[in-house]
Structure formats: structure tokens, C-alpha cells
Amino acid sequence: MTELTYTVSGMSCGHCKAAVTEEVEQVSGVEGVDVDLDTKLVVVRGENLSDDAVRAAIREAGYEAA
Numbered sequence: 001m002t003e004l005t006y007t008v009s010g011m012s013c014g015h016c017k018a019a020v021t022e023e024v025e026q027v028s029g030v031e032g033v034d035v036d037l038d039t040k041l042v043v044v045r046g047e048n049l050s051d052d053a054v055r056a057a058i059r060e061a062g063y064e065a066a
């Protein structure tokens with residue numbers, strides 16, 4: 001199990017949270033996604049995670065991982 005953490009600015013409400021979660025959940029190997037709107041942290045857990053793929057998914061949702 002690997003855990004990757006990203007700081008994603010611009011997320012402000014439940015819709016942002018849902019959009020990011022939905023996109024990232026589709027990335028190969030992802031087993032869990034936690035979004036904290038207060039800290040702007042996105043924690044992704046899974047096996048053989050691709051940092052590039054997770055970043056691309058966050059971008060696809062309309063946000064940018066720092």
C-alpha cells in the first residue's frame with residue numbers, strides 16, 4: 001500500500017471534493033481517496049500508484065496539484 005499526498009488549491013466545497021475524488025478514483029491502482037477542504041490536502045492510497053496519472057486526474061477535474 002502506497003500513500004501519496006498532494007496539496008490542491010482551489011477546492012472550496014463539496015462539489016470540488018466530489019469532482020477530484022471521482023477523477024482520482026478512476027486512476028489505476030487507486031483504492032481510496034481522502035480530500036480535506038480545510039487543509040487542501042488530497043491523500044491517495046493504493047498499489048503501484050502513478051504520480052503522473054494522479055496529477056493528470058486532478059488536472060482533469062479542473063484543479064492543480066502543487
Ligand SMILES: [Cu+2]
Binds near residue numbers: 011015016017
Ligand atoms: Cu466547489
